[in-house]
Every structure is written in structure tokens, then in C-alpha cells.
Amino acid sequence: MLNTKRWSKRALFLCPIIALGLLPLYVDQPYIYHILTTVFINVMLAASLRLSLMTGQFNIGHAAFFALGAYGATILGIQFGIPSGVCLLLGGLIAAFVSLIVGVITLRLRGVYFALVSIAIVEVVRVALCKGGDLTGGSSGLGNIPTLVVFGNAITGKDEFYWFGFVLMLLTIFVLYRLEIGRIGMTWKAISQADNMAASVGVNIMLYKTVAFVIGSFFAGLAGGFFAYFQGFLSPTTFSFFQSVKILIYNYVGGTALLAGPIVGATVLTLVSEPFRGFTYYEVILFAIVLIVIIVLLPGGIITLPQKLRLRKKYDYRTPY
Amino acid sequence: MTIELRTEGLTKDFGALRAVDNLALEIQSGELVGLIGPNGAGKTTVFNLISGFLKPDRGHVYFKEKDITGFKPHRLPRMGLVRTFQLTNNFPNFTVMENVLLGGHHWAAITPRTIFSRPPRHERQEAMGVLHLVGLDHLADEMAVTLASGQQKRLQLAVAMMAHPELLMLDEPLSGMTPEEINFLLQSIKDIIDKGVTVFLIEHNMKAVMRVCEHIIVLDFGAKIAEGTPEHIQQHPQVIEIYLGTDEGDHDA
Numbered sequence: 225m226l227n228t229k230r231w232s233k234r235a236l237f238l239c240p241i242i243a244l245g246l247l248p249l250y251v252d253q254p255y256i257y258h259i260l261t262t263v264f265i266n267v268m269l270a271a272s273l274r275l276s277l278m279t280g281q282f283n284i285g286h287a288a289f290f291a292l293g294a295y296g297a298t299i300l301g302i303q304f305g306i307p308s309g310v311c312l313l314l315g316g317l318i319a320a321f322v323s324l325i326v327g328v329i330t331l332r333l334r335g336v337y338f339a340l341v342s343i344a345i346v347e348v349v350r351v352a353l354c355k356g357g358d359l360t361g362g363s364s365g366l367g368n369i370p371t372l373v374v375f376g377n378a379i380t381g382k383d384e385f386y387w388f389g390f391v392l393m394l395l396t397i398f399v400l401y402r403l404e405i406g407r408i409g410m411t412w413k414a415i416s417q418a419d420n421m422a423a424s425v426g427v428n429i430m431l432y433k434t435v436a437f438v439i440g441s442f443f444a445g446l447a448g449g450f451f452a453y454f455q456g457f458l459s460p461t462t463f464s465f466f467q468s469v470k471i472l473i474y475n476y477v478g479g480t481a482l483l484a485g486p487i488v489g490a491t492v493l494t495l496v497s498e499p500f501r502g503f504t505y506y507e508v509i510l511f512a513i514v515l516i517v518i519i520v521l522l523p524g525g526i527i528t529l530p531q532k533l534r535l536r537k538k539y540d541y542r543t544p545y
Numbered sequence: 546m547t548i549e550l551r552t553e554g555l556t557k558d559f560g561a562l563r564a565v566d567n568l569a570l571e572i573q574s575g576e577l578v579g580l581i582g583p584n585g586a587g588k589t590t591v592f593n594l595i596s597g598f599l600k601p602d603r604g605h606v607y608f609k610e611k612d613i614t615g616f617k618p619h620r621l622p623r624m625g626l627v628r629t630f631q632l633t634n635n636f637p638n639f640t641v642m643e644n645v646l647l648g649g650h651h652w653a654a655i656t657p658r659t660i661f662s663r664p665p666r667h668e669r670q671e672a673m674g675v676l677h678l679v680g681l682d683h684l685a686d687e688m689a690v691t692l693a694s695g696q697q698k699r700l701q702l703a704v705a706m707m708a709h710p711e712l713l714m715l716d717e718p719l720s721g722m723t724p725e726e727i728n729f730l731l732q733s734i735k736d737i738i739d740k741g742v743t744v745f746l747i748e749h750n751m752k753a754v755m756r757v758c759e760h761i762i763v764l765d766f767g768a769k770i771a772e773g774t775p776e777h778i779q780q781h782p783q784v785i786e787i788y789l790g791t792d793e794g795d796h797d798a
Contacts, residue, residue, distance in 0.1 A: 402661040407653070410639075410664075414647050417636045421701075424596065424630070425708045426622035426651030 270486035272443035280416030285342030291463035293445025319445025479525020582764035625711030648707025
């Protein structure tokens, strides 16, 4: 029997996926692919940061792991000649490994203290990249990035990057979604609500926070590696503190109640801020204005808009996680 | 009768204040033991020391004759020791059902099979049974934040029961409840005892404590001043002086 309600819900997700998947067959404008691929990368970053936010850690250091993935993949390729497809994965693993070490030390901090440490993390990584000599190319950046080859296919054109980025993003979202609705996601959310109570029924809080942090950093690193091949050039200025803040703002503008929040937030903000790319100051102003407008008009984020317009039956989005 | 929980010379200082002073106590398995004492006597501190939320300065805690002094809180439920809190909203943004499901965390282990999936049907059925025990089964799909304070307390008991305790430590389970709810909950606690669970509780409601507890320990300024059956405690001169004595003073005035 065809369950209409269920299928209409599925259509909400399937239609954009099919439309975006078929786009290269109908549109032939590299510029559009470029923007949309950037959207995919930002969605991966925003969605992976959600894991930290879900455990109650206000993480402003996500760009550090984005950078580690990007530089890690590139340097492994240049220095050791490792195939680029493998490097992409290794970039994610490097970010995960570093986040494991950092996490074990810092995740016992909470609230504003962890936020401060995470700012330090992103700055340390940025400065290290600037001072990395020939290995990282210093502050003038790293060029000569090898071509991305996946299963024997070289990915060079904008439309090829678009396809590959799209698949990578769908995979990321799928894994993050399954984690969130699974038992582990329930436990993460429980920690952010009442960690004492969670501990009293046997939740190893440090373990769960660390696992969330490491998985989130892995996907940030993966996005970083893909970004490196896509951009073809890396500069430490890309991985600044502002990049971290942007990833956070994607989450809060989109909404923190559902995984759809960071996806919608990253998509909307990337498209809106596209004309300002390169004009850093105007970009900061734009992000600030959008954030303030959302906080005042839609405190639950863009995902609460249908409810605000009474298109959707009442659902409590007020409370994050 | 075996000894379920035992402490030896348990001591905790907060700066110059001695919160718990050389406390030795023993709880037999299957008993319902009450811990009473005036405000600030150190009752909750004793709970925190036993359940690992605070580390004692001196002394030891033995659970089923195993030294658990200084264990991290999350290790104890797996061994059978579960506690509740005095003030809690449980997990406010979860439904009542999800709250209880989380109580099963340590035995409904996260394995490659369950990591990506929702809790299976048999866990839900068990959670429903526990909710029935505390009389919240009709609210299973409500958000926990919407519950009244007495219901929050009952939910917390349900969450703790889902963790399969052998020793259940309840920190003021009756506060914020109406008389009907108190009667209901005392019955629930008796049912829990009948299942073979040992219960150790802190409570300010003297009538209820005297009614249900088989054994009472009285604490004042962190030290044990009396111990015994409810009848014995009610006759104890020192207890009357520090605790019930104020009541008599009121009558005289």
C-alpha cells in the first residue's frame, strides 16, 4: 500500500537530490557548478560541526580540522606521491587523529572555556601553516596540487568536481543522519542536556564527547581534502578564525533542532554571500546582519520558517538538540 | 544476609568545613534504608562520595565487597549501583519514553549493529513496563520538560530502574509531590524492593520515612549520630534533640 504521507515526506528529500544530480545534464555553466560545489563543501563542514554542538561543546575551532585535511592530503600527495584518492581519505584521518589528541586533553572543558581553547586550536594551526616553510608553502600558499584521481578517473572539470562533491556530501549527510537517529546520537544529545544524569546511568561522558569530536573532525578533514583538489591552491588565510565562525553561523542560521538546519543554513548563506566573496569585510558584515535578523525574527533558524508561516503543524523547535 | 554497601572512615572537607566526618555505614542487601538529618548535614555529599561524583579525602567505599572508592560515576551502573538526583529535569528535550530508554544505556550496549539504529522493540516494551511501575505510561510521548515536578521525580525513578540497579540510591524522591503521589510512589518503592533491589534513600518527609524504612541512619554535621529501626530512632535522645527537638520547642512556646 502506498503511504501518501510517508512518500510526501520522502519526496521533500528526494526531489532536491534528483534535481541536483541531474543538473549537469541540462546546465552548462562552470560558474554555477563552482558555486554549488562550494555549497557542498560548506554543507559538509556545517553538518559535521553539528556533532560537537550536539554534545554541548561550543566548538569554534572547526576550521582547524578543515585545514588539516586540506594540507594533509596535499602534502602527502606532493611529498610521498601517494595516489590522490587515498590522500583524500588520509586527510580526513589526519584531522581525526589530531582531533583525538586535542580532544582527550580539552574536551573535559565546557561552555566558554572550551570555546576559548577551540579558538586557540584554529589559530595554532593557522600560524603553523604560515611558518611551515617549504612543506606548507608558508603564508604565500601551496600550489601544484596533484590532480584528483578516483578509481582511475581523473577529476578535472567543474562538472566532474560537482558530481564528486555531491556524492561526498550525500555520503556525509547519510552517515551523520544515521548516527544522529541511532543510539549514539541519543546519547550525545543526552550529554548536552544533563551530563550528571547521563553519567548516573552509565554514560562515559569523555568517551562520547571525544567520539563525536573525532567523527566531526574526520568529515571536516574529508571536506578539506576535497576543497584542496577543487581549489587547486591552498592559503592559510582560508582557514582563519572567521572560517570557523562562518561554520558556526551556518548552524545557528539554519537551526540547531534538526540535521536539516546546518544543511539549509550552509546552502542559503553560501549562495547569499557569493557576490561578496573576496571582499572579506563586506562578507563579515553580511554574516553579522543575517545572524542578527535570524536571531530576532526566527530564533529557531530557517528550518522553523514553515511553522512560522503556518504551513506545518506545530512542532517544538525552540529547544536545540 | 550479605552486605551490599559499606563505607569505612569516609571523610570529605570543603575548605574548612567538614562535610562528612569519618562515616561508617553498612547496608544489607534487600533492605530499605533511610538517611535522614537536618539541612546541611551532608546527606547528599555522602551520596556523591559513594556514587563517584566526589572523591573522598579519606576512607573507602565498598560495593558488594569490592573497593569502589574514587571510581568514575559511569562505571557504577554496570556494577549495579544507580543513583538519582535531588533536583533534576531529567533530559528535558527528550520524550518521557526516550528518557527511560537512555536509562538502559549500559546494558543496551552500543555495538556496530545498534550504533546506527533506534532502540529495538523489546527495549521499548521494557521501558513501557518501567513507566507503568511509576504511573507515567500514559505520558510516554510527552516531552519531559512539560512534566510537573512530582512527575519529574517519578520519571527519574523510572530512568534509574531501567538501568537494572541492585542498589538504588534515591536523593529525596518524594519532594515536590502531592500526598496521593507520595502514596503511589511509596508503593512503587515497595514493588522495587520486592524485585530484590536494595534501596538507600535520603528523605525529608519523616512520616514517609518512618512508614517504609526498615533501617534509618541519622546524620548531623557529617557524622552518624544514631542508627536503627524507626522505633529506635524516634526514642533516641540525641535525634530528638537535633531533629524532632525543634518540634517540641514549638509546642512549648
